[in-house]
Amino acid sequence: MKVSLNWLKDFVDIPKKLNPEDLGDLLTLKTAEVEAVYNQAGSFDNMVVGQIMEILPHPDADKLKIVKTSIGKINLKMVCGGSNLREGMYVAVAKVGAKIRWHGEGNLVTLEKAKIRGVDSEGMICAGSEIGIDAETEGLPRENDREILDLSAIKPTPGTSLAKIFRAEDFILEFDNKSLTHRPDLWGHYGIAREVAAITGGEFTQLTPKVKIPAKGESPKVKIEDYLLCPRYCGLTINNIKVGESPDWLKKRLISTGHGVHNNIVDITNYIMTELGQPMHAFDKNHIKEGIVVRTANSGEKITTLDEKTHTLPGETLIIADHEKPLAIAGVIGAKNSGINEGTTSIILESANFNPQSVRRTSTKLGIRTDSVQRFEKALDPNLAELAIKRAAELILQICPEAEIAGPITDVGKFNKKPLKINLDTKKAALKIGVKLSTKEMADMLNKLEFLTEKRVDNRLAVTVPSFRATKDIQIEDDLIEEVARLYGYENIPVTLPSLPTRLPKDNPERFKKHRLREVLSYGLGFSEFYNYSFYGIEEIKNCLLEEKGHLKLLNYLSEDQTHLRKTLFPNIIKNLQNITRYEETARIYEIGRTFKDIGQYYPLEEKQVTGAILIKGKSDAPFYEAKGVVETIFKKFSLPKANPVNEIPDTPYAHPVKSISYIDKHAQTLARVFVLHPAVSKNHDLEKYSVAFFNINFTEIMKLPPEEKKYTPIPKFPDIKIDISVLVDKETEISKIETAIFNAAPQLTRSAKLFDIYQDDNIGKDKKAVAFKVTLQSDERTLTDKEMVSAQNAIFKNLERIGGEIRGK
Amino acid sequence: METQLKNLQSEALSAIEKTKTPEDLKSLEVKYLGRKGELTQILRGLKDLPPEEKKKAGQLSNSVKKTLEDVLETKKAKLETAEIEKALKKDFFDTTIPGDARPLGHIHPLTQIQEEVERIFNQMGFGIMDGPEVESEYYNFESLNIPSDHPARDMQDTFFIKDKDDGKHGKMVLRTHTSPVQIRTMEKYGAPLRIIVPGRVFRYEATDAGHDTTFYQVEGLLIEKDISLSHLKGVMAEFLSRLFGKPVKVRFRPGYFPFVEPGLELDFSCLICDNTGQREGEDCKVCKKTGWIEFMGAGMVHENVLKAGGIDPKKYQGWAFGFGLTRLVMMRYAIDDIRLLTNSDLRFLKQF
Known part of the structure; x- marks a missing residue:
């Protein structure tokens, strides 16, 4: 929200020593965030009006022109690309040293003498956006792309400073609207002035409109159907109106606070809103049939609003109507049918209070956001309505002296007039803030903010909340504590550390294990951690052979590739791989993240998953075995009960149907999977030239498993014997079968059998493979003799031959 | 004889000191302490001495022998070390080849x-x-x-x-x-x-x-x-x-x-x-x-x-x-x- 310093000064005496920037800082520290303070004049330094004398072509650029421009006594030669240049046109000229924003973007830059495509340019002819001027607000022709600001409508004398043209003698404080969300009283200059008075000690001047309201005469008839939706409605009829242009001072104030200008009546209602924070509306009385009714819309009722859009109103919309038709959407926007135009001679002024939730709901439903909505939704003080209508009447009479107030103000409604009282425990307040403050000191601060205080007992204050703070902002004791804390100064609160009893923090083993897992994966196994979005789109679902079913879908989304919540980490990781192949030929990556699965209840099944991939160029089975190794290492590292892999892979359509395994626990819960990419999925992602295998661990599930306790086993006392065994078997004999044959031969002595080679070659037979194991034999009781070794070896040979093996080198 | 022995010792020490190669040192060892070396030559005159001087000269000669042996040994070690170092310095070894670290992954x-x-x-x-x-x-x-x-x-x-x-x-x-x-x-x-x-x-x-x-x-x-x-x-x-x-x-x-x-x-x-x-x-x-x-x-x-x-x-x-x-x-x-x-x-x- 833009606030004019000059306007504030109507109501508060700002201490002289406080310059505008300091005031901005002070407000930021005590009240609400002032994002910037603009000096209107300063921003126009070195900028003057120019008149184009002659336009010459640029020798080297079609779209650029050399423009001779008079800026009073001298002419400047400038290069300009404006598409609306014409001789005689009045333009905004930035001279060397002026600060402008190139094409209205980025930071301010100081203009220097420059050569543009080889031609000297002694300044710049500006577009409005380059010097912070919005042409339309200034009543100037709108600029299209590549056009420059056209000042011809004003016909100013060339050489006149732009600051003068744009009436720049004010300072504008720009508030962050979010920081005002809870302060309905700060949505106008009057309220901010009151706040400035409280924090600077400057004197505040109450507004008392000097206007005579006749005791008798014609008043608008107003009927409110539901006081909950409309707690107060003030109406006033004014006749003999002459609609015309507003005076300069009024336009200037509206423009500098970011409002458009229309005609004197509409401008006055906007002026009141900007001054007091109370939105107002003026109806053309001649278009109103009988009286005003404040009611909810009949379902399907239609209204064409001032912006010429037609809306079908939902049943609960609060509207202002006459006895025939809707005249306005209450607190949101007026209808075109009863708006003020040049022919208007009589008006009905509306200054009302509407239910904040209702206004907001309507605004959201219809998608109409106006300055009025912005204020009503904050919960305005119903008392403000009366002050505002009087102030409006005062201004109308000032600007149209011939206007006549037709009769008394109609004031109907029902709202709580009893002041809100809250007890403040000052001792508790001091404890919460963490400073020593006496009851009296707190009372003084609250008094500055127009809260009345009454000391009850020692640490108790009975506080009466002023009506303009009592609608929403101040409701409970803590709200008063906030007032004390900010007036005392948040910056003055000391920095202290609490002395709290020693307590072990709440434990979260899962999170710490997740960090350890990352260390194993990244620093042990050489994988890099990726973070991906929690979404993907329908195309990715298809490309990964997934089904849409089971996915949560976003109601509102930003792009077509982010429409569904991820049910698996896989689709985004395969995209990562696809990107990586643009600059790498191998990759080892993983992600730890949440997946979401619709299981027919309100909450989805939200699981933490670990998914990783190994990608290498060319054809190879190695990635699969590496991925399998990763899973087994992790199971071992985390002391998980041994889970045996099975050759099935449920719910994994993107996996190769044969080159895949899953680890399943005794409750048939899939704990982990290892798989080679399905060839179709590989093709969909242009990965056919690569070998890719994935591992996936359901982290949520493995965390449920009781870890096996680690126990020390004595280091063997007797030496072991290692024998190498090479066996020729059928190509399709599984290694696990050979392993079993070895172990079963001499179970007491066989400590391990490690596969170290698989060899295939036409010389040994097309359907054969040679497999080599290193077998370790050992006894706990004695050193093995040669005889025992030979006998174990023979037993192994025999077992291997039994499964069709042929011992090599026997 | 005493003087002879003393002269021998100082002459030998100075020669050893100046030696630059293990080969020269070896010939010095032969020259002074070898079977036909100078010390042996001097000791041949021992039998002509009266018993008292004989004893004294005997002791002195042992001490000279011991000193020379020790010095030779030290010098030998020193020369060998120098020799090895000289040889090592001739080796070409490229320390600028990048370190061969185990590939680590990265944590986000x-x-x-x-x-x-x-x-x-x-x-x-x-x-x-x-x-x-x-x-x-x-x-x-x-x-x-x-x-x-x-x-x-x-x-x-x-x-x-x-x-x-x-x-x-x-x-x-x-x-x-x-x-x-x-x-x-x-x-x-x-x-x-x-x-x-x-x-x-x-x-x-x-x-x-x-x-x-x-x-x-x-x-x-x-x-x-x-x-x-x-x-x-x-x-x-x-x-x-x-x-x-x-x-x-x-x-x-x-x-x-x-x-x-x-x-x-x-x-x-x-x-x-x-x-x-x-x-x-x-x-x-x-x-x-x-x-x-x-x-x-x-x-x-x-x-x-x-x-x-x-x-x-x-x-x-x-x-x-x-x-x-x-x-x-x-x-x-x-x-x-x-x-x-x-x-x-x-x-x-x-x-x-």
Whole structure:
């Protein structure tokens, strides 16, 4: 929200020593965030009006022109690309040293003498956006792309400073609207002035409109159907109106606070809103049939609003109507049918209070956001309505002296007039803030903010909340504590550390294990951690052979590739791989993240998953075995009960149907999977030239498993014997079968059998493979003799031959 | 003979001293101590001496022999070492070939900073909590004192889930902040409580270098019988100083968040310009010459929030805060595009 310093000064005496920037800082520290303070004049330094004398072509650029421009006594030669240049046109000229924003973007830059495509340019002819001027607000022709600001409508004398043209003698404080969300009283200059008075000690001047309201005469008839939706409605009829242009001072104030200008009546209602924070509306009385009714819309009722859009109103919309038709959407926007135009001679002024939730709901439903909505939704003080209508009447009479107030103000409604009282425990307040403050000191601060205080007992204050703070902002004791804390100064609160009893923090083993897992994966196994979005789109679902079913879908989304919540980490990781192949030929990556699965209840099944991939160029089975190794290492590292892999892979359509395994626990819960990419999925992602295998661990599930306790086993006392065994078997004999044959031969002595080679070659037979194991034999009781070794070896040979093996080198 | 022996010794020592190669040393050894060497030659005259002198000369000759042997031995060792070193120096060995490290993977920078944050708060007695990323409107808004039709809903643009809406939970949303975990943790553990919640949050807003739909926050919550805003300043100053490894100042400004009252914003002193707003004679670009970095929203937990969590606001009070982990990571590593963090490139990740 833009606030004019000059306007504030109507109501508060700002201490002289406080310059505008300091005031901005002070407000930021005590009240609400002032994002910037603009000096209107300063921003126009070195900028003057120019008149184009002659336009010459640029020798080297079609779209650029050399423009001779008079800026009073001298002419400047400038290069300009404006598409609306014409001789005689009045333009905004930035001279060397002026600060402008190139094409209205980025930071301010100081203009220097420059050569543009080889031609000297002694300044710049500006577009409005380059010097912070919005042409339309200034009543100037709108600029299209590549056009420059056209000042011809004003016909100013060339050489006149732009600051003068744009009436720049004010300072504008720009508030962050979010920081005002809870302060309905700060949505106008009057309220901010009151706040400035409280924090600077400057004197505040109450507004008392000097206007005579006749005791008798014609008043608008107003009927409110539901006081909950409309707690107060003030109406006033004014006749003999002459609609015309507003005076300069009024336009200037509206423009500098970011409002458009229309005609004197509409401008006055906007002026009141900007001054007091109370939105107002003026109806053309001649278009109103009988009286005003404040009611909810009949379902399907239609209204064409001032912006010429037609809306079908939902049943609960609060509207202002006459006895025939809707005249306005209450607190949101007026209808075109009863708006003020040049022919208007009589008006009905509306200054009302509407239910904040209702206004907001309507605004959201219809998608109409106006300055009025912005204020009503904050919960305005119903008392403000009366002050505002009087102030409006005062201004109308000032600007149209011939206007006549037709009769008394109609004031109907029902709202709580009893002041809100809250007890403040000052001792508790001091404890919460963490400073020593006496009851009296707190009372003084609250008094500055127009809260009345009454000391009850020692640490108790009975506080009466002023009506303009009592609608929403101040409701409970803590709200008063906030007032004390900010007036005392948040910056003055000391920095202290609490002395709290020693307590072990709440434990979260899962999170710490997740960090350890990352260390194993990244620093042990050489994988890099990726973070991906929690979404993907329908195309990715298809490309990964997934089904849409089971996915949560976003109601509102930003792009077509982010429409569904991820049910698996896989689709985004395969995209990562696809990107990586643009600059790498191998990759080892993983992600730890949440997946979401619709299981027919309100909450989805939200699981933490670990998914990783190994990608290498060319054809190879190695990635699969590496991925399998990763899973087994992790199971071992985390002391998980041994889970045996099975050759099935449920719910994994993107996996190769044969080159895949899953680890399943005794409750048939899939704990982990290892798989080679399905060839179709590989093709969909242009990965056919690569070998890719994935591992996936359901982290949520493995965390449920009781870890096996680690126990020390004595280091063997007797030496072991290692024998190498090479066996020729059928190509399709599984290694696990050979392993079993070895172990079963001499179970007491066989400590391990490690596969170290698989060899295939036409010389040994097309359907054969040679497999080599290193077998370790050992006894706990004695050193093995040669005889025992030979006998174990023979037993192994025999077992291997039994499964069709042929011992090599026997 | 005595003189002869002494002369021999000094002559030999000087010769050994001058020797430069093991070969020369060997011939010296033969010359003086060999079977036909000079010492033997001298000793041949021994038998002609009277017994007393014989004894004396005998002793002297042994001593000379011993001395020469020792010196020879030492010199030999010295020459050999020198020889080896000389030989080694002739070797060519390229030490500039890059080190052959075991290939390590990389942990995402967000995780790294998150773990650092967790460790510091854990040391101050804060537990690390988690909660669902897909939340109900109740936990994300209502329970945090943000009723529907409240303007504060505009402060957080929200993703909604299709076809998920019931009377009990309201609409289903992607959590817009980590604050719902405040309520969930209060419900689970009650007071007193000291936790932080690092986690992924979502906003329905167009992305650019500074904004993304997905980012990370750290929520903090401390509930005790006696805890103040002054303590919040203390804990945050301590945390930031430890995180940045140098003293950091903090300041409060008023701020509005419906779930706290009083509500405030916390800034910390700009580390680039040392809180001065000026750097090398120019306005500091990092803090935009204010000397302060906007860091987080915070405040005393609103009594409605305590009540929603089942905690009696008459018995307990507390503060809560929430800061952007993503922003912290961007500041720490001077990352200028937020999207690099969630849509990563391996070439980016390898830098961490």
